[in-house]
Each structure stands twice: as structure tokens, then as C-alpha cells.
Amino acid sequence: MKTMKIALLGCGTVGGGVARIFGEINPELNARANVSLVLDSIVEINPPAAIERFQLPASLFCGGGRLLQPDEASRYIDDLLASPEIDLVVETIGGTSDFVFDLCHRVIEAGKHLVTANKALLAERGRTLFDLAENKGVKIGFEAAVCGAIPIVKTIKENFTGDKILSISGIMNGTSNYILSRMQNESLEFGAALQLAQDNGYAEADPSLDINGGDAGHKLILLIKLAWGIDVSMDDLSIIGIENIGKEDIDFANEINAKIKLICYAKKINGDIYATVRPMMVKNNNFLSQVNGATNAVRVNNHYSGIHFLVGKGAGSGETAMSIVSDIVFIARYGERMKNTAAPQERIFADARQFVFPYLITFHTADVPGTTGFIATAIGNQNINIETVSHNRHTGEKAMFSVATMPSTFEKIEAAVEAIQRERPGLLLSEPKIMPILY
Amino acid sequence: MKTMKIALLGCGTVGGGVARIFGEINPELNARANVSLVLDSIVEINPPAAIERFQLPASLFCGGGRLLQPDEASRYIDDLLASPEIDLVVETIGGTSDFVFDLCHRVIEAGKHLVTANKALLAERGRTLFDLAENKGVKIGFEAAVCGAIPIVKTIKENFTGDKILSISGIMNGTSNYILSRMQNESLEFGAALQLAQDNGYAEADPSLDINGGDAGHKLILLIKLAWGIDVSMDDLSIIGIENIGKEDIDFANEINAKIKLICYAKKINGDIYATVRPMMVKNNNFLSQVNGATNAVRVNNHYSGIHFLVGKGAGSGETAMSIVSDIVFIARYGERMKNTAAPQERIFADARQFVFPYLITFHTADVPGTTGFIATAIGNQNINIETVSHNRHTGEKAMFSVATMPSTFEKIEAAVEAIQRERPGLLLSEPKIMPILY
Numbered sequence: 001m002k003t004m005k006i007a008l009l010g011c012g013t014v015g016g017g018v019a020r021i022f023g024e025i026n027p028e029l030n031a032r033a034n035v036s037l038v039l040d041s042i043v044e045i046n047p048p049a050a051i052e053r054f055q056l057p058a059s060l061f062c063g064g065g066r067l068l069q070p071d072e073a074s075r076y077i078d079d080l081l082a083s084p085e086i087d088l089v090v091e092t093i094g095g096t097s098d099f100v101f102d103l104c105h106r107v108i109e110a111g112k113h114l115v116t117a118n119k120a121l122l123a124e125r126g127r128t129l130f131d132l133a134e135n136k137g138v139k140i141g142f143e144a145a146v147c148g149a150i151p152i153v154k155t156i157k158e159n160f161t162g163d164k165i166l167s168i169s170g171i172m173n174g175t176s177n178y179i180l181s182r183m184q185n186e187s188l189e190f191g192a193a194l195q196l197a198q199d200n201g202y203a204e205a206d207p208s209l210d211i212n213g214g215d216a217g218h219k220l221i222l223l224i225k226l227a228w229g230i231d232v233s234m235d236d237l238s239i240i241g242i243e244n245i246g247k248e249d250i251d252f253a254n255e256i257n258a259k260i261k262l263i264c265y266a267k268k269i270n271g272d273i274y275a276t277v278r279p280m281m282v283k284n285n286n287f288l289s290q291v292n293g294a295t296n297a298v299r300v301n302n303h304y305s306g307i308h309f310l311v312g313k314g315a316g317s318g319e320t321a322m323s324i325v326s327d328i329v330f331i332a333r334y335g336e337r338m339k340n341t342a343a344p345q346e347r348i349f350a351d352a353r354q355f356v357f358p359y360l361i362t363f364h365t366a367d368v369p370g371t372t373g374f375i376a377t378a379i380g381n382q383n384i385n386i387e388t389v390s391h392n393r394h395t396g397e398k399a400m401f402s403v404a405t406m407p408s409t410f411e412k413i414e415a416a417v418e419a420i421q422r423e424r425p426g427l428l429l430s431e432p433k434i435m436p437i438l439y
Numbered sequence: 440m441k442t443m444k445i446a447l448l449g450c451g452t453v454g455g456g457v458a459r460i461f462g463e464i465n466p467e468l469n470a471r472a473n474v475s476l477v478l479d480s481i482v483e484i485n486p487p488a489a490i491e492r493f494q495l496p497a498s499l500f501c502g503g504g505r506l507l508q509p510d511e512a513s514r515y516i517d518d519l520l521a522s523p524e525i526d527l528v529v530e531t532i533g534g535t536s537d538f539v540f541d542l543c544h545r546v547i548e549a550g551k552h553l554v555t556a557n558k559a560l561l562a563e564r565g566r567t568l569f570d571l572a573e574n575k576g577v578k579i580g581f582e583a584a585v586c587g588a589i590p591i592v593k594t595i596k597e598n599f600t601g602d603k604i605l606s607i608s609g610i611m612n613g614t615s616n617y618i619l620s621r622m623q624n625e626s627l628e629f630g631a632a633l634q635l636a637q638d639n640g641y642a643e644a645d646p647s648l649d650i651n652g653g654d655a656g657h658k659l660i661l662l663i664k665l666a667w668g669i670d671v672s673m674d675d676l677s678i679i680g681i682e683n684i685g686k687e688d689i690d691f692a693n694e695i696n697a698k699i700k701l702i703c704y705a706k707k708i709n710g711d712i713y714a715t716v717r718p719m720m721v722k723n724n725n726f727l728s729q730v731n732g733a734t735n736a737v738r739v740n741n742h743y744s745g746i747h748f749l750v751g752k753g754a755g756s757g758e759t760a761m762s763i764v765s766d767i768v769f770i771a772r773y774g775e776r777m778k779n780t781a782a783p784q785e786r787i788f789a790d791a792r793q794f795v796f797p798y799l800i801t802f803h804t805a806d807v808p809g810t811t812g813f814i815a816t817a818i819g820n821q822n823i824n825i826e827t828v829s830h831n832r833h834t835g836e837k838a839m840f841s842v843a844t845m846p847s848t849f850e851k852i853e854a855a856v857e858a859i860q861r862e863r864p865g866l867l868l869s870e871p872k873i874m875p876i877l878y
Contacts, residue, residue: 021601021743031782032600143598149744151598158597159582159590161471162460162764287750290729304460304757305588311726311748318743325601334773343470 003036004087004332007080009103011044011061014117014144015092016054017321023056029325033332040086043076044068077103081110088113088331090324096120101129108132108140115327117144117320120209123218127231133340140340141327146219147172147296149319150312151326156226156300157339164303165227167267169438172219174294174314175210176242176262178202180279181292184259189247202294212241213262213277220264220277223298227266229342230273230349238352240278248393249433252362252402253281255390256437259289263438272350281360281437288438353411357436358387361413362402364429367394371427372401378420379403382412398429404437442475443526443771446519448542450483450500453556453583454531455493456760462495468764472771479525482515483507516542520549527552527770529763535559540568547571547579554766556583556759559648562657566670572779579779580766585658586611586735588758589751590765595665595739596778603742604666606706608877611658613733613753614649615681615701617641619718620731623698628686641733651680652701652716659703659716662737666705668781669712669788677791679717687832688872691801691841692720694829695876698728702877711789720799720876727877792850796875797826800852801841803868806833810866811840814859821855823847837868843876 008015022029022039030036039060044050045068047061058065062076080086089107091114093100100121107114108129116122122129122142133140143153147170156165171177175197182193194211197203209215217239221232242262253260258281266275282289287309291297296314301307313319331338361379365371376386385406392401405413417432447454461468461478469475478499483489484507486500497504501515519525528546530553532539539560546553547568555561561568561581572579582592586609595604610616614636621632633650636642648654656678660671681701692699697720705714721728726748730736735753740746752758770777800818804810815825824845831840844852856871 017743025603028603029601032778034776034778149741149747151594154598155590155594158769159593159765160761161768162468162761162766164464164467287729290726302588302761304456305761306752306755306758308588309748309750311750313745316745319745322599322601322741322744326598327601329600330597334776337473337773337776339471339473 001030001034001036003038004033005038005040005085006088006090006328007040007086008042008090008092009077010092010094011042011047011050011054012092013317014320014324015042015044015090016050016056017317018090018092018324019050019056019060020054021318021321021325029329033329035332037328037332041080043073043080045070045073081106081112086112088115088328090328091116091118092324094118096124101125104129105132108136108138111136111138113139113141113331115141115324115331117142117324119145119215119218119222123221124234130340137336139331139338141324141331142222143327144320144323146222147298148312148314148316149322150296150298150310150314151323152223152298152310153226154326154330155310156223160300160302160305163305165268165300166303167265167301168223168227168298169263169265169288170296170298171261171288171291172264172296172298172314173210173216173262174296175203175207176216177291178294179211180242180245180260180262183245183247184250187247187250190243190245211243213239216262216264217277220266220275224266224273224275225341227342228268228273229345230347231344232275232349236349238276238278242279244433245279248400249362249435252360252390255402256281256360256388256404257284258282258437259284260435261288261291263288269350272348274350274352274355276352276355279435281435283437283439286438353414354409356407356409357438358407359405359410359413360402360435360437361405361417362433363400365399365427366429367397367399368427371399374424375420376403378423379405379416381419382408382416384408384412384416410434440469440473440475442477443472444477444479444524445527445529445767446479446525447481447529447531448516449531449533450481450486450489450493451531452756453759453763454481454483454529455489455495456756457529457531457763458489458495458499459493460757460760460764468768472768474771476767476771480519482512482519484509484512520545520551525551527554527767529767530555530557531763533557535563540564543568544571547575547577550575550577552578552580552770554580554763554770556581556763558584558654558657558661562660563673569779576775578770578774578777580763580770581661582766583759583762585661586737587751587753587755588761589735589737589749589753590762591662591737591749592665593765593769594749595662599739599741599744602744604707604739605742606704606740607662607666607737608702608704608727609735609737610700610727610730611703611735611737611753612649612655612701613735614642614646615655616730617733618650619681619684619699619701622684622686623689626686626689629682629684650682652678655701655703656716659705659714663705663712663714664780666781667707667712668784669786670783671714671788675788677715677717681718683872684718687839688801688874691799691829694841695720695799695827695843696723697721697876698723699874700727700730702727708789711787713789713791713794715791715794718874720874722876722878725877792853793848795846795848796877797846798844798849798852799841799874799876800844800856801872802839804838804866805868806836806838807866810838813863814842817859817862818842818844818855820858821847821851823851823855849873
């Protein structure tokens with residue numbers, strides 16, 4: 001049996017989970033890989049914390065388990081990258097800094113396989129790394145970068161190979177889903193639910209990337225590359241977070257038998273890819289509406305095999321580590337025969353404003369008779385059919401109601417809103433909220 | 440690029456779907472396999488029907504597209520098996536007959552890869568075929584044999600390789616799930632729902648294998664072999680079908696916030712495998728309770744990465760064909776490096792009567808005061824705690840109620856029922872129904 005030696009860079013929540021799995025089921029991993037896998041060394045600036053948390057032997061750590069200065073850690077990394085003994089490097093440091101980018105670049109340049117959970121790096125700066133890997137005949141495993149434990153990367157690359165993927169959608173950020181679930185279940189405002197998420201360890205002190213849709217966007221970019229071979233930048237994606245969702249929106253969702261979810265959505269229409277990340281009104285008969293808390297779910301619609309759902313944990317130590325270890329086993333077993341992503345395609349990324357959905361538009365207006373008719377007429381003037389108009393909530397001199405439309409482009413919805421604002425200045429008390437409805 | 444030539448035996452619903460996919464996306468398949476895949480020839484006794492249904496060229500068929508006599512078809516099959524040109528054979532004839540078994544045996548004996556959707560054959564007579572394949576260095580693809588479009592075979596073999604599988608459960612028979620869903624939603628008795636299933640093409644004229652749990656059992660046997668390397672026979676499994684489920688059971692399920700589903704369940708406890716197929720009361724907060732109609736769902740509980748759900752179509756032409764084509768791509772790409780199943784393990788299959796569940800027991804009794812107390816006492820005498828006792832339905836001189844227990848072995852539940860029957864002969868008007876409750 002051949003041997004494959006592995007270096008682990010970073011031993012926090014995810015890296016520590018990887019080391020723990022190797023400590024506990026290395027023989028089983030070897031049998032599955034048909035290769036003798038050896039976790040050779042770990043570089044970590046604070047080994048004592050990792051040793052205690054994950055019950056690891058100090059001898060695994062460069063420096064023997066003592067605290068390392070950053071420059072010392074860098075020298076150990078240099079040694080490992082220079083060593084012909086190391087076949088595969090696991091990067092669990094995270095972030096998109098030049099330091100981490102250069103590190104991954106050097107791993108591949110040195111002809112070593114790279115396994116990483118770093119979605120931000122691969123989504124924002126991955127093109128160079130993937131191209132270099134192709135050049136060097138080196139493999140990049142990134143199962144752990146998309147939806148933690150859910151094996152969506154291998155499912156697209158290896159399991160749906162007899163099909164054509166029509167669309168991918170899903171709930172890919174556990175923190176925002178946890179917040180929306182609590183808002184929904186306990187009738188909370190956004191701020192209170194965020195506080196609960198932080199108190200319960202589901203949101204970090206700085207939760208921006210989770211809440212503003214950035215993290216979900218990174219995952220969607222990787223899935224678009226996998227499914228269709230197209231490189232998309234964060235600027236291309238039309239991303240809206242959940243910061244502005246309030247209790248009133250949850251009420252309007254209930255009124256149309258829907259739940260608000262932060263949805264990643266990408267669809268191929270006549271060869272063009274449309275994609276967006278934003279809160280959507282997911283109808284209760286769509287499985288995604290029933291995915292609560294920190295769980296992730298991916299829905300894939302295939303041409304031949306229809307609709308699939310994959311549901312699992314989107315984050316966590318063992319959860320993310322499992323995906324990393326399964327990548328190591330796959331690379332060890334299948335080596336150079338494995339492919340990194342789909343073959344690059346010519347760029348056909350479409351304007352998300354042309355993406356057709358039914359929409360729910362929520363209006364805050366002055367409480368003036370005839371308002372509903374005026375607004376409904378303005379929408380009709382754009383050739384948009386109306387499905388329902390909600391119960392109107394009157395409070396003092398203000399009114400609030402929502403309009404559910406039949407399928408339309410976002411562009412037309414915007415045009416209707418502009419016409420309303422132009423023709424009756426002052427009628428709308430705030431910018432209307434516009435959310436797609438997902439059946 | 441290497442070439443791989445494929446022969447297709449049988450061109451009905453599934454085989455025709457395979458031929459159609461090859462006709463439509465062969466270049467994409469080649470790119471994914473990194474091998475030039477050629478569907479060389481099809482043996483089918485009624486080509487005209489297949490040609491019309493799947494829009495296939497007559498030239499693909501042995502005999503040029505005309506009807507074949509069985510002995511003619513056999514000669515064509517002999518020629519293909521003898522031909523060194525053919526690398527892989529897709530068997531979509533089905534059934535467990537000696538004819539099909541011998542055919543598959545000869546395919547492997549001839550050193551050709553075998554891809555099949557034939558769950559009955561592999562579950563009941565697969566051992567010999569898998570052993571021979573190991574011997575010959577030949578691959579058996581059977582993704583399509585378990586839950587149609589759901590890629591659960593590759594998910595266990597290739598995606599969960601960094602984990603330990605603790606349990607597998609799921610809804611693996613679409614026909615019985617369709618019947619139970621209609622009974623549930625429209626308050627129908629079993630017979631009426633079965634008739635609807637037959638009218639709508641969800642059940643065959645002879646639906647026995649779907650309804651008696653046999654088909655689900657075949658799938659569970661294959662998953663147990665995959666996950667833990669253990670060979671189990673149909674006799675080992677404790678299988679109960681849905682024939683005896685009635686409206687009253689659905690009512691009792693509603694009363695404890697559950698839905699009745701035909702559940703496949705296998706769990707590893709202290710190294711022993713417990714497994715069963717039977718109707719269970721699935722609590723509404725378990726995702727499986729929400730899987731309706733002909734959809735299949737598999738729940739995998741992993742040691743490191745927690746609970747996963749895979750949901751998709753369990754049957755159908757394109758659905759099953761997609762899984763077959765993805766097997767062909769995988770075998771072409773990874774060839775001799777692919778493994779067929781988990782390494783065989785020593786047999787540690789446990790007695791399902793020792794399997795611990797909470798149970799719902801439904802009693803039909805004479806309407807005698809003190810009955811509830813007597814029965815509850817008999818259950819308590821077996822050291823089984825009671826969770827709830829249902830509302831008692833009195834009709835004339837009869838009474839009917841159910842008892843939900845805390846977790847217990849099936850053996851103890853049986854002992855309680857025996858004691859009741861022994862101590863008060865005639866009190867029970869029929870054999871109590873005993874169903875596990877799944878949280």
C-alpha cells in the first residue's frame with residue numbers, strides 16, 4: 001500500500017476536528033483510500049489549546065506542542081512546503097489575506113494537493129489557484145467550503161454526472177437561517193433574534209458576512225463553477241442580506257403561506273446563468289421552507305432525474321472536518337484521475353434584473369383613500385399581473401400592505417415602483433421591500 | 440482519449456431512458472468520464488416500441504430494429520458477451536430468475552463491468568456476483584438499484600468516507616408511501632388508496648413486493664452491505680408491510696403528532712447491526728414525516744457530521760437511467776480504483792426483537808370497565824414505562840385505544856401482550872397492532 005503524508009496548517013475548530021478524526025479512525029480511512037494516510041505534522045501557533053480541546057498528542061505539532069511565534073510558524077510552514085515527503089496540505093487558517101492566498105499558491109506550486117474549507121478565498125481569488133492546479137496536475141479538495149457536512153461538491157462532480165443541472169437553490173448560511181427561524185417562531189424583531197444567535201454561539205461577534213449574504217454568495221459562486229464551469233465574481237451576483245427583514249415581513253409571509261429564507265439561487269435559461277442571493281418568500285409546500293435553525297439545505301433540479309434535496313449541518317467542527325477528511329480519502333484513492341471543477345465555459349452570466357420570479361412588494365403609504373387602486377394600476381401598467389393584495393394594516397395616518405405579483409422580471413417591478421414615486425411623490429413613506437416568491 | 444464500448448440488455452422504461460440520455464448528451468458524458476463512451480448495441484425483443492417511445496435509431500438494436508424471438512435475442516447476447524469489444528454491460532431486464540442471474544454472472548466472468556438497477560437480484564443473490572467481481576477485478580455499478588435517482592450508493596461509498604455511519608433510515612418505496620400519503624390526506628382506507636395508486640400508475644397490477652415491504656427490504660440489504668460490509672438475507676430482516684394499516688391507525692398517529700410511514704431502519708449498536716422494515720409512527724418533527732407521495736428519502740446519522748437527508752425521486756425512466764449513466768461515467772473515469780462495496784465484515788447481525796424503540800400499541804377490546812388499568816398494569820409489569828394513553832373510542836360493546844410506550848425492546852412488548860391474552864382470555868378482540876415510534 002502506498003503512503004500519503006499530510007500536513008495540517010491551522011488547528012482551530014475545523015483543523016482540530018480533522019486531527020481528531022485521524023486519531024480515531026485512521027485504519028478505516030486507509031482501507032477506504034487504499035493508501036496508508038499519515039497525518040505527519042501540524043503547524044499551529046497555539047498548540048496547547050488544540051491539544052486540550054481535541055485530545056491530540058503534542059508530538060504531532062511542529063515545535064513539540066509549545067506556543068509558536070508567527071515567524072517560527074512561518075519557518076515550519078516553509079520547511080513543510082519544501083519537504084518532498086509531504087504530499088497533501090490541509091489549510092484551515094481561513095480568510096482571504098495575501099498571506100493565506102500566497103500560502104495556498106505555494107502549496108500548489110510545490111506540487112502538493114490542497115484541501116481547504118476556505119470558501120471566501122476560493123470564491124474571490126480561486127481562479128488563479130484552480131488554473132495553477134490544472135497546470136501542475138494537482139488536486140484541490142473543497143467539499144468543506146460549501147455547506148459544511150453536506151457532500152454537495154462531490155454530488156455535483158461525481159454523482160450527477162449522468163444529468164444536466166437546470167438550477168441550484170438552497171439555504172447555505174446557518175446563522176441567517178437561525179435568525180430568521182427564531183424571528184418566525186417567536187415573533188421577534190431582527191435585532192433580538194441576532195442577539196439570541198450570538199448568545200447561543202450561532203453568530204460571531206462580527207456577523208456581517210453571515211447576515212449580508214456574503215458568505216452564502218461565496219458558496220453559490222463555487223457551486224456555479226462546479227455545475228456549469230463559469231467564473232462569477234461577488235460583484236456579478238446580486239446579493240441582498242437579511243438585515244432589513246422585520247416582523248412585519250414575517251407577517252406578510254404568513255399571509256401568503258410562506259416563510260422568509262435567505263436563498264441562494266442559480267438557474268440556466270437558454271444557456272445563460274441567472275443567479276442571486278436574497279431573502280425570498282418560500283411557499284410552505286417547498287421543502288426549503290421547512291429547513292430551520294442552523295441546518296443547510298441544497299435543492300438541485302436536474303433535467304433527467306428531477307428535484308433532489310440534500311440536507312445537513314452547515315458548520316461545526318466534526319461536520320466540516322468530515323468533509324475535509326473525505327476529500328483526502330478521495331484524492332488518495334483516485335489521485336490524478338479526479339477533476340477539480342467542471343471544464344471552464346465561456347462566460348454567459350446574465351443580468352439578474354431580467355430573472356423572472358413572482359414577487360411580493362410591501363408598501364408603507366400615507367393613509368389616503370384610493371391608494372390600493374392607484375398602486376395596483378401602476379403595477380398593471382407594466383404588464384404585471386397581480387395574484388393577491390394583502391389585508392391593509394392601518395395605523396394612524398399610515399397604511400401598510402403587500403402585493404403578490406405573477407412572474408415578472410425585477411426590472412419591471414422596479415419600473416412600477418418608480419412610476420408610483422414619480423406620479424404621486426410623498427405617497428410612499430419608504431422604499432418598498434421587494435422579495436421573490438419561491439414555489 | 441480511451442474508448443469504452445457499452446452493451447444495453449433490455450430497453451424498457453429504464454433501459455430506454457439510458458439510451459435516450461446517451462443520444463442527447465454523449466459529448467458531455469465523455470468529458471466527465473475522460474473516456475469516449477460508445478453505446479454500441481441494444482438487445483431487446485420489442486425494439487419498435489422502444490424506438491417510438493424513446494426516439495432511438497433502429498441501427499442501435501441488434502437485428503436492426505425488428506422484433507426478435509427469445510432465442511435470437513439470446514444469440515445476440517452470447518455474441519456481445521463473447522466480443523472483446525464490449526467493456527461494460529448494462530442489465531435492465533430485471534427480476535431474480537436464473538436467466539438473469541446467469542446473464543450477470545457471465546458478464547462478470549467475461550471480465551466486463553456490470554451496471555444494473557436490479558435490487559432484487561443483488562440483494563437476494565448478489566454475494567456470488569460481488570465475490571466473482573472482486574476476483575475478476577470487474578466493477579458492479581448499482582446506484583440505480585437503491586432509491587432510483589437518489590445518489591445514496593456513491594454518497595456512502597465516496598462522500599461519507601471521513602465518517603462512521605451510525606444508522607440509516609428512510610422511505611425507500613414510493614408506491615407504499617403514495618398509498619399511505621393518500622390514506623393520510625384524504626382519510627381513505629387501504630384498499631381505496633391502493634386502487635388510486637393503481638389508477639394513477641404508482642402501483643402495478645401485482646403490487647405485492649411494494650406493499651409487503653419486500654422491495655424496501657432489498658434496498659436496505661444493499662445499504663447495510665455498503666455501509667458496514669455485512670451480508671444480510673431477506674429472512675434475517677424483520678419485514679412487515681403496510682397491508683394491515685387502516686384509517687384507525689392514521690387517526691392514532693394524528694393523536695400523537697405523527698404520520699405512518701413504511702420505514703427502513705438499520706443501526707449499529709456496540710458493533711451489532713439491528714435492522715428492520717415496517718410501518719412506523721414518524722413524529723411530525725422528523726423530516727421523514729414530511730416526505731409525501733412517490734418521493735424517496737434517506738436519513739443517514741454519522742458520528743462526526745451528524746444527520747443528513749437525501750431526498751429525490753425513487754423511480755421513473757429518466758430518474759433511474761440517470762443513476763445508471765452516472766455509474767458508467769464513474770467506472771469509465773476511475774476504473775480499477777473504484778471499489779464495489781465495503782470490505783466484508785464478520786457477521787454481527789442482531790435479533791431485531793432486541794431493537795429498542797418507543798412503541799404505539801393499539802388494542803381492540805371488549806368494553807369492560809377497568810380494561811385500561813389492567814392493560815397499563817400488564818405493560819408496567821414488563822418494566823415498560825407508558826408515555827400516553829389515547830382517547831378511548833367506544834362503539835357499542837367494543838372499545839379501541841392505543842398506548843404509547845417509552846423505549847423498550849420488541850420482546851418485552853410481546854411479553855406484555857402475551858400476559859394480557861393469558862390472564863384475560865377474550866378481552867382482546869384482535870391481535871394488537873404494534874408500531875415503533877420514530878422521533
